[in-house]
Amino acid sequence: MDRLACVIVIGNEILSGRIRDSNIQFLAVALGRVGIRVKEVRVVADDEAAVIAAVNACRFIYDYVFTTGGIGPTHDDITTACIAKAFGVPLHRHPEALERLTRYYGASLNPARLRMADLPEGATLIDNPISQAPGFRLGNVFVMAGVPRVMQAMFDGVRPGLQGGPAMASRTVTAYVREGDLADGMTAIQTRNPTVEIGSYPFFRNDRLGVSVVTRGYDADAMATASGEIETLMRALGGDPQPVDLAAEDGEP
Amino acid sequence: MDRLACVIVIGNEILSGRIRDSNIQFLAVALGRVGIRVKEVRVVADDEAAVIAAVNACRFIYDYVFTTGGIGPTHDDITTACIAKAFGVPLHRHPEALERLTRYYGASLNPARLRMADLPEGATLIDNPISQAPGFRLGNVFVMAGVPRVMQAMFDGVRPGLQGGPAMASRTVTAYVREGDLADGMTAIQTRNPTVEIGSYPFFRNDRLGVSVVTRGYDADAMATASGEIETLMRALGGDPQPVDLAAEDGEP
Numbered sequence: 001m002d003r004l005a006c007v008i009v010i011g012n013e014i015l016s017g018r019i020r021d022s023n024i025q026f027l028a029v030a031l032g033r034v035g036i037r038v039k040e041v042r043v044v045a046d047d048e049a050a051v052i053a054a055v056n057a058c059r060f061i062y063d064y065v066f067t068t069g070g071i072g073p074t075h076d077d078i079t080t081a082c083i084a085k086a087f088g089v090p091l092h093r094h095p096e097a098l099e100r101l102t103r104y105y106g107a108s109l110n111p112a113r114l115r116m117a118d119l120p121e122g123a124t125l126i127d128n129p130i131s132q133a134p135g136f137r138l139g140n141v142f143v144m145a146g147v148p149r150v151m152q153a154m155f156d157g158v159r160p161g162l163q164g165g166p167a168m169a170s171r172t173v174t175a176y177v178r179e180g181d182l183a184d185g186m187t188a189i190q191t192r193n194p195t196v197e198i199g200s201y202p203f204f205r206n207d208r209l210g211v212s213v214v215t216r217g218y219d220a221d222a223m224a225t226a227s228g229e230i231e232t233l234m235r236a237l238g239g240d241p242q243p244v245d246l247a248a249e250d251g252e253p
Numbered sequence: 254m255d256r257l258a259c260v261i262v263i264g265n266e267i268l269s270g271r272i273r274d275s276n277i278q279f280l281a282v283a284l285g286r287v288g289i290r291v292k293e294v295r296v297v298a299d300d301e302a303a304v305i306a307a308v309n310a311c312r313f314i315y316d317y318v319f320t321t322g323g324i325g326p327t328h329d330d331i332t333t334a335c336i337a338k339a340f341g342v343p344l345h346r347h348p349e350a351l352e353r354l355t356r357y358y359g360a361s362l363n364p365a366r367l368r369m370a371d372l373p374e375g376a377t378l379i380d381n382p383i384s385q386a387p388g389f390r391l392g393n394v395f396v397m398a399g400v401p402r403v404m405q406a407m408f409d410g411v412r413p414g415l416q417g418g419p420a421m422a423s424r425t426v427t428a429y430v431r432e433g434d435l436a437d438g439m440t441a442i443q444t445r446n447p448t449v450e451i452g453s454y455p456f457f458r459n460d461r462l463g464v465s466v467v468t469r470g471y472d473a474d475a476m477a478t479a480s481g482e483i484e485t486l487m488r489a490l491g492g493d494p495q496p497v498d499l500a501a502e503d504g505e506p
Binding site: 199 | 329364440
């Protein structure tokens with residue numbers, strides 16, 4: 001059985017374009033490696049109603065929800081309070097979080113930083129080896145920092161506890177043939193191999209059009225068969241298929 | 254009045270992490286420049302139900318919806334058919350789209366490529382100066398390619414027809430002070446300046462912690478006042494505020 005996840009990115013800085021998000025790709029790859037597929041991503045504003053709506057729209061549908069952003073000490077860090085409201089539980093001062101912040105900040109533990117120890121009732125801590133202020137898990141929702149380095153360190157701690165499904169096998173072949181020339185034959189291959197996902201990604205490089213075709217599936221044999229048929233089709237069209245992903249290198253989906 | 258937009262990114266290649274999306278940031282910045290704020294982004298799979306649900310969840314809430322991806326000639330390009338279903342209108346062969354594809358492809362206009370001329374009834378074309386296959390607009394939904402270069406060229410054509418709201422004034426100041434030391438004073442500044450959005454973004458550079466504070470608002474005077482108060486606060490904490498955005502340069506929201 002598939003294990004499915006949703007990523008909710010909380011941050012005006014992504015919606016304004018000030019920052020190009022990198023957490024989505026990191027989580028997509030890292031979760032895929034443990035057999036969890038990201039099926040949806042939402043980017044929402046630092047806005048209470050928007051965060052609560054997104055969390056409650058997703059946490060009943062997906063096995064896992066991962067949020068990034070909005071758990072720092074400043075007025076615009078509202079994620080923790082929103083998660084408590086989404087679950088209908090109060091915030092309380094978490095003893096272990098308080099201890100970690102006290103140890104790390106000492107006399108600098110002002111009211112703003114203390115707020116980072118106020119977590120929803122029932123939350124368990126997610127370690128933050130970088131700057132101590134913890135993330136937390138509540139039910140199937142994992143609440144992590146937005147700063148990529150901190151988020152990645154938090155995810156390292158979370159990973160061993162995640163329950164993945166079977167791994168997907170995947171193969172990519174690339175040739176300098178035009179996607180539209182490949183399309184009708186590829187549709188037939190997709191129809192013959194219904195358990196395999198075939199994704200087609202055109203690119204343009206050195207004044208030449210090409211296409212990378214990604215096949216993915218839980219049945220490794222079926223996946224390999226479909227990929228082989230794609231290669232044969234590429235050759236029939238005069239291409240010289242290679243096991244590389246030039247479309248991804250170009251960043252062109 | 255704010256003019257608000259939602260961006261819907263359609264593509265398994267983003268959800269699998271194979272590609273790091275760049276269309277979100279491009280559209281966020283480009284729309285912001287014409288006075289349209291991106292308030293939400295969704296990334297959904299190449300899956301009919303998911304695309305239809307996202308489009309219909311967003312097109313009644315936001316002034317504009319922009320989709321990227323899934324309008325090519327291959328079996329996994331399902332966006333156009335999904336938009337038609339979301340609006341409850343049939344697909345028909347669009348005469349002008351057919352003419353453009355015929356002119357561009359000539360004898361190579363096979364059934365797969367012809368499919369790109371089948372658009373929802375009522376759609377108007379969005380020019381594609383790169384590879385001719387057009388995008389389209391239906392109601393307040395703009396359907397564009399996923400390949401960034403093509404999407405950006407399509408957006409250039411769309412831009413003059415968009416109706417923006419007032420422009421937001423914005424200013425950023427950065428200092429090597431710790432975000433948590435700034436937080437309580439910044440909350441007071443936010444409370445005194447309720448029409449201004451104050452965003453706080455920590456970063457770590459050369460072994461030093463710092464913070465970039467972004468103030469944004471429709472009232473340029475109020476925005477400048479709030480930004481000035483942030484500077485004063487940074488100085489009081491021993492910082493030397495500069496009008497740069499080191500947090501964004503580090504890619505750390």
